[in-house]
Amino acid sequence: MSKILGSVSTSHIPSIGKAIALKLQQDAYWKPFFDGFHKVHSWIAEQKPDVVVVVYNDHGLNFFLDKMPTFAIGAADSYATADEGWGIATIAPVAGDPKLSWAIIESVVEDEFDVVTCQEMLIDHAVTIPLQLLWPDQVPPPVKIVPVCINTVQHPLPTAKRCLDFGKAIGRAINAYGSNQKVMVLSTGGLSHQLDGERAGFINAEFDAECLQALINTPEDLTRYSIHQLVELSGTQGVEVLNWIVGRGILGARAEELHRNYHIPISNTASAIQVLQAV
C-alpha cells in the first residue's frame, strides 16, 4: 500500500517567483521567508517522497469563469506551465502520475465527491512556486504530481467542512492504492491576505495562528466558520486556507507539527509554512 508521509503547506505569492528568478533569497526582505525552507528541505531529503498531491487554486490560467469547477483533479502524465500575464517565468513541465490520479478520482467519486477530471491541465504559480521552493535545485522536481484544484475564486466556494471531508476522501483513496509509493501532500496559498477593495492589505495574524494550531490535530474546529466568516477573518484571498484544510484532511486523524514559519509581510500577504508529519 502507498504511504502518506505528511504535508508541507506554504504560501504561493507570485512575487516569490520573481525573487527566485532574481536570486534574492539572501536579500534582507526575502531571507526570513526563504530561510523557513531549510527544515523543509531536510525533512524532504529524509522522507524521499515519490509522488506529491498538490492542493491549490488556479488563478485564471487553466480555468476561467466560463467553467469553474469546485473540485478538479488532474489526470495527465505531464503538466505544462504557461504565461500568466504578469511576467513570472515558466518552468519545464512537471511529471504526473495518471494511475494514482485515476485511483483517487474513482475512489472519491465512489465516496460521492463528483470531481471534474482533467487529462490536460496547465499548472500555474500556485503549483510551480511551491515546487521550486521545495526543490530549489531541481527543476522539474524529482517527483510526480497529482494536482487537486479547489475553487477559491468564484463564490459559492466549498465549505470548510466539505473541504476537510474531501481531503479525507483523498486520503482514503491513497491509503487503499496498491503501490509502495511514498506520497507527500503539498497545500498552497494563504494565509491571511486581501488584494482587492478598500480593505486591501488586510492581515489577521491572530486568525492565522488559530488556523495553524487547529490544522495540527483539530481541523474540525475550522469547519464551524462559514465561507463568509472566513473571508471576513482571513481576507478575500485568505480563503485559500481552504486548500490547507483539504490537505490536512488527506493526512488522516493524527499529525505532528515538525516545523512552522510565519512571516509578515511578503508582498501583501502573511506568509506561512507548516510541515505536518502523519502519525
Added chain:
Amino acid sequence: MTTHHSIPGTVPFGPAEAMKGYALNRMCYSFNADDCRKAFLADEEAYMARYHLNDQQKAAVRARNVLQMIAVGGNAYYLAKLAGIFGLNMQDIGAQQTGKSVDKFKAYLQSFASKNEMVMKGGKNV
C-alpha cells in the same frame, strides 16, 4: 442568492459579480497571451470593444481605477493580469485602493510584522 452582513471595504466575488463582470474578466483573462497584451496596448478602445465591455467597464479601465473595476464586477485574480500590463505590483494596487502612498501602504503591511513572533510561538507544542 444568500445574503450576508457586509464586510467593510470587501466585495466577495459571487454570482452577481460573476455575471456583471464577465466581459471585463474575460478580457483580462485574454492577457495571459502576449499577443493579446500587445493588441490591447496598441489599441485599447478597439480591444475593449472586441470584448464587449460596457461603458462603465471601459471607463474604469481608462481611469486605471481598481475600485471602479471591482464595482463593475472585476475579480482580483483577473484584474492582476491587467495591472501587469501597466507594470503595477500588488503594493501599487493596494496603495491606490486604500488612498495611501505606496510607501505608506508598505509601512502598513510592515506594521503587522510585530505579530510574527506570536504566531511562531503558537506553534510550540506545550
